[in-house]
């Protein structure tokens with residue numbers, strides 16, 4: 001669902017950004033390798049409130065079954 005309006009200040013300019021590197025989402029139980037994915041965040045251009053966050057490539061996050 002696309003966010004149209006900031007829930008904090010009502011501003012309608014919502015920007016999208018990407019988090020990657022150290023903040024990448026990785027599986028909870030992973031051993032080695034690059035299994036993470038970037039995060040896409042939608043945030044208000046006025047107050048900076050983060051309104052939505054999603055994993056860019058869920059397929060890249062390889063899960064092992066829990067221990």
Ligand SMILES: [Zn+2]
Pocket residue numbers: 006007008009010011044045046047048049
């Ligand atoms: Zn705002």
